[in-house]
Amino acid sequence: MTGIHYQPEAAGGLQLGETLDCGQAFRWQPLDNQGLAWEGIAGRHYIKIRQESDCLRFFCTEEEFRQIWRPYFDLDADYGAMKENLRKLDPILETAIAYAPGIRLLRQDPFEAMCAFILSSNCNIPRIKGMIQRLCQICGEPIGRNFDGTELFAFPTADTLARQTPESLAPVRAGFRTGYLLNAARMVSSGQVNLAEIHSGSLNFSRAALQTIRGVGPKVAECILLYGFHRLEAFPMDVWMKRAMDTLFPGKTPEFFGADAGLAQQYLFHYSRMHPELFQPAAG
């Protein structure tokens, strides 16, 4: 028996497929057809994970699990309690949670999430994944090979990315987003954008600071706060979510969902992908 065994039920459940393929992280690939085995990279760390009948098996050392993956998967938070609070708020939320009760909000690297969601604008999820993979191949540091020999690359640091040019990044095929990405990296690298301040500042301060970056509007800023800084009060609103709020929660604002609004949003986003018809405007 190899790998670290972890019982996710103790922390409110964790389903790999629901968590790794729900549009919050873009560097994970399924290794089977059922979404039970995955490989992926966070920062400069690669891992393979398998969902087994009674546990999760992390193929890594104890130390890596403790220092990297336990925090990354937010395994010390009580999602059972968080879900129970959300269920009590509204029956629609109760239904949405039932469709993907194993979603958790990952603790991703702030700069990596910032870049990912700058690249996300007006793109579908498969394309976002492709752009990020090509970006890492171009200027990410090599971190070894996976089990089948594929070379692996870390996400580039802000300093490294800041030294790239539109020409060197052309193979990423990011279109008009290339300039936004380079500019963002240079602002972080120079200190003009201070990630530590954004981490600890008030929600509105951090929103404003992020939106000084070209290519970061209200939606992307909210995604960066939620996924990059684990600010669970943040609530990304794309066209689907606006529609959901209009049709399913008329008159309600994101504050209705409370301190874990971002988690509620993630359940609703997944629900909207499973049942798009429910999120259409009312007929007639």
Place this chain on the structure above:
DNA sequence: GCCCAGGTATAAA
């Protein structure tokens, strides 16, 4: 070929 994508910047109403 066509449509649209986890939007944003910009101009116009």
Place this chain on the structure above:
DNA sequence: TTTATACATGGG
């Protein structure tokens, strides 16, 4: 303050 359009490009 709200509404329209261009933006680069690929996945389906």
